[in-house]
Amino acid sequence: MIASSDAPAVQTDGLVKRFGDEVAVDGIDLTIPRGGIYGVLGPNGAGKTTAIRMLATLLRPDGGRAEVLGHDVAAEPAVIREKISLTGQFASMDEDLTGIENLVLFGRLQGFTSKGARARGYELLDAFGLTDAAKRQVKKYSGGMRRRLDIASSLLVTPELLFLDEPTTGIDPRSRIQVWDIIRTVVDAGTTVVLTTQYLEEADELADRLVVIDHGKVIAEGTPSQLKSQIGSGALKMRVAEPSDREQAARILGETLGADVVREADPTALSARLSTDSGASAALLALEEAGVAVESFSLGQPNLDEVFLALTGRPQPDGADAAPHAEQMQETAR
Amino acid sequence: MSTETASREAEPQLGRPTDTSVPPESERIRMVLAGSDGRPRRAGPVTASVTYGWRALLKIKHVPEQLFDVTVFPIMMTVMFTYIFGGALAGSVDQYVQWLIPGIFVQTLVMVTMYTGLTLNRDISKGIFDRFRSLPTWRPAQLVGALLGDQVRYVLAGVIILAVGFVMGFRPDGGAVGVVAAFLMLLVFSFSLSWIWTMISLLVRSEQAAMGVSMFILMPLMFASNIFVDPETMPDWLQAAVEVNPVSVVVTTVRELMAGTYDLSSVGLVALCCAVLVAVFGPISMFIYNRKS
Ligand SMILES: Nc1ncnc2c1ncn2[C@@H]1O[C@H](COP(=O)(O)OP(=O)(O)OP(=O)(O)O)[C@@H](O)[C@H]1O
Ligand SMILES: [Mg+2]
Numbered sequence: 001m002i003a004s005s006d007a008p009a010v011q012t013d014g015l016v017k018r019f020g021d022e023v024a025v026d027g028i029d030l031t032i033p034r035g036g037i038y039g040v041l042g043p044n045g046a047g048k049t050t051a052i053r054m055l056a057t058l059l060r061p062d063g064g065r066a067e068v069l070g071h072d073v074a075a076e077p078a079v080i081r082e083k084i085s086l087t088g089q090f091a092s093m094d095e096d097l098t099g100i101e102n103l104v105l106f107g108r109l110q111g112f113t114s115k116g117a118r119a120r121g122y123e124l125l126d127a128f129g130l131t132d133a134a135k136r137q138v139k140k141y142s143g144g145m146r147r148r149l150d151i152a153s154s155l156l157v158t159p160e161l162l163f164l165d166e167p168t169t170g171i172d173p174r175s176r177i178q179v180w181d182i183i184r185t186v187v188d189a190g191t192t193v194v195l196t197t198q199y200l201e202e203a204d205e206l207a208d209r210l211v212v213i214d215h216g217k218v219i220a221e222g223t224p225s226q227l228k229s230q231i232g233s234g235a236l237k238m239r240v241a242e243p244s245d246r247e248q249a250a251r252i253l254g255e256t257l258g259a260d261v262v263r264e265a266d267p268t269a270l271s272a273r274l275s276t277d278s279g280a281s282a283a284l285l286a287l288e289e290a291g292v293a294v295e296s297f298s299l300g301q302p303n304l305d306e307v308f309l310a311l312t313g314r315p316q317p318d319g320a321d322a323a324p325h326a327e328q329m330q331e332t333a334r
Numbered sequence: 335m336s337t338e339t340a341s342r343e344a345e346p347q348l349g350r351p352t353d354t355s356v357p358p359e360s361e362r363i364r365m366v367l368a369g370s371d372g373r374p375r376r377a378g379p380v381t382a383s384v385t386y387g388w389r390a391l392l393k394i395k396h397v398p399e400q401l402f403d404v405t406v407f408p409i410m411m412t413v414m415f416t417y418i419f420g421g422a423l424a425g426s427v428d429q430y431v432q433w434l435i436p437g438i439f440v441q442t443l444v445m446v447t448m449y450t451g452l453t454l455n456r457d458i459s460k461g462i463f464d465r466f467r468s469l470p471t472w473r474p475a476q477l478v479g480a481l482l483g484d485q486v487r488y489v490l491a492g493v494i495i496l497a498v499g500f501v502m503g504f505r506p507d508g509g510a511v512g513v514v515a516a517f518l519m520l521l522v523f524s525f526s527l528s529w530i531w532t533m534i535s536l537l538v539r540s541e542q543a544a545m546g547v548s549m550f551i552l553m554p555l556m557f558a559s560n561i562f563v564d565p566e567t568m569p570d571w572l573q574a575a576v577e578v579n580p581v582s583v584v585v586t587t588v589r590e591l592m593a594g595t596y597d598l599s600s601v602g603l604v605a606l607c608c609a610v611l612v613a614v615f616g617p618i619s620m621f622i623y624n625r626k627s
Contacts, residue, residue, distance in 0.1 A: 053464070056464075056468050057468070058464055058467055058468060060625070078470060081468060081469060081470040082376075082470040084468070085468070086464060086465065086468040088461045088464045088465065089461070090460070090461035091460075091461050091462075092460075092461035092462045092463075092464055092465035093461075093462060094389065094393070094462055096392075096393050096396045096397055097389070097392055097393070097396065098396075101392055105385060105388075105389055106465070106469070108377065108381065108382075108385040108388075109377055109382055109385055109386075109466075109469050109471050109475075110374065110377065110469065110470075110471075111374035111375050111376050111377040111381075112374050113374075116374065123366050123369070124366055126362065126366075127359065127362040127363045127365070127366040128359070128363070129359055137396060153465070155366070155367065157374070158367050178359070181359065181360050182359075182360075182363060184360075185360045185363045185364050185367070186363070186367065188364065189364060189367040189368060191367075
């Protein structure tokens with residue numbers, strides 16, 4: 001076995017988990033290096049939570065192996081639990097207790113003395129901007145505050161590896177940015193973060209590497225820029241003021257961007273997938289020079305649907321159909 | 335042409351307040367993380383269990399309504415059974431009180447133990463269960479701690495019944511010493527019995543199901559016993575069942591202790607019941623707890 005201090009943060013080999021007939025995680029091979037942020041991207045039901053719970057020693061794998069920080073999840077769960085923290089998808093606080101009581105509870109369980117746990121709890125509340133809410137019951141917290149308290153509880157003892165399961169789902173954009181900043185700070189302090197998300201934008205913003213999974217299988221793995229070179233860096237969406245201008249606009253876009261232009265159902269709308277960021281401003285200029293009245297023009301990152309379309313050549317699967325061309329895509333991603 | 339924007343639409347509309355300067359928050363978090371002097375020594379089994387017990391008490395503090403079942407319910411049971419059955423069963427209410435109070439005392443505490451399982455079942459369905467299990471603590475602590483915290487509820491229920499009984503004329507010959515001894519023994523029995531409900535609540539999916547199954551077990555245990563009446567009038571087969579029913583064993587011992595008649599063999603029998611309950615249902619519960627998904 002590799003000395004645990006040089007071992008990767010996570011190494012899995014054909015990891016499988018079944019629930020009855022359903023295969024939630026279907027043979028995942030992954031190596032997550034130490035340091036930085038590793039993103040796990042996938043739609044609802046992809047198996048993200050199931051995979052994380054196996055790595056956090058909460059579920060026993062039904063097949064394959066997984067090592068976390070050099071320790072086998074089945075053989076040495078107790079050692080792993082000392083080195084990791086988990087912030088689950090659903091609030092893992094006692095709603096009846098106050099913020100500080102929750103932190104003292106988890107602090108005591110981590111081995112702090114009563115006094116030590118209280119001091120550490122207030123330090124964390126202060127750092128996370130929750131001092132004013134310290135003595136309020138968690139059920140009266142807003143979604144963003146709960147998330148921050150939840151993450152704070154995972155940092156009572158600085159973990160070597162922190163799992164965050166959809167840390168920003170269901171909170172507003174401002175709280176999301178706060179959570180992002182918190183995550184970056186935690187990583188700067190030397191903790192490896194594994195985070196799941198349904199948003200490509202979030203994975204792109206935070207992750208150093210990421211894996212795309214669906215139906216429990218790996219579809220692609222690599223750095224965000226490797227993935228983007230596969231799926232294109234973004235989606236251009238525009239609308240002309242007059243439907244009669246649309247054909248001309250489509251031609252100009254096609255020429256300046258060298259991309260396939262899609263004519264949407266709306267008679268004024270056009271969209272195109274871009275391989276690089278650069279052409280967009282040139283295209284806008286060309287449209288203006290040609291005298292095409294542009295109603296709106298925006299450049300966005302592809303959403304998860306578009307990612308799946310690009311990676312698998314077909315829309316996001318939602319039936320029990322066969323898994324996408326996993327092996328082939330993994331090849332190209334690496 | 336009204337708008338002409340080339341902004342990334344995925345970017346949140348609120349400008350990033352953190353773009354230009356490092357927010358003080360990040361700086362504080364950095365300091366807090368750096369300031370942690372490594373992992374404290376692991377919490378031992380006792381500390382961890384006591385901590386979970388403390389949590390149960392905090393929950394009582396914040397949600398005092400949950401004490402309804404250990405306050406109003408015992409008063410109702412005691413008053414109701416004494417006046418309804420008293421005259422008919424024992425000739426007079428005054429006489430029946432001497433017989434019934436120790437029985438009601440046991441019955442109520444046994445009923446209240448069921449709620450331990452229900453509370454646990456509620457915890458399991460929430461995210462907090464995952465956090466508890468991901469901590470490097472002695473795993474049975476969550477279960478043991480919850481049971482310890484519930485002792486407070488049992489004490490409260492017991493004190494109320496004894497007080498109501500006293501008002502209604504219950505005068506045990508064993509005096510304070512006998513009553514306290516009986517009380518302590520009953521607390522140990524309640525703790526041991528709770529492991530059954532713990533196991534059930536780990537096995538079933540919902541709180542309602544836990545309640546249903548627990549009731550199904552509890553009802554015969556309580557009525558096929560000597561809580562309400564002397565089993566002499568029952569058919570032989572039922573008498574045999576009543577005799578081996580652990581609840582009867584406990585009720586008999588509580589009556590003896592309260593009456594001041596020490597009998598080591600019946601106390602020993604109760605101790606044996608407790609040991610068997612913990613030895614059987616404790617490990618089964620832990621096995622299920624560890625495998626729970
Ligand atoms: N405890 C369980 N019992 C039965 N089936 C389960 C259980 N947990 C997960 N599943 C199933 O396994 C599959 C994967 O679920 P999982 O929660 O891992 O997905 P996810 O990627 O986290 O999705 P989401 O984005 O919705 O959180 C789903 O089809 C789900 O129904
Ligand atoms: Mg999930």
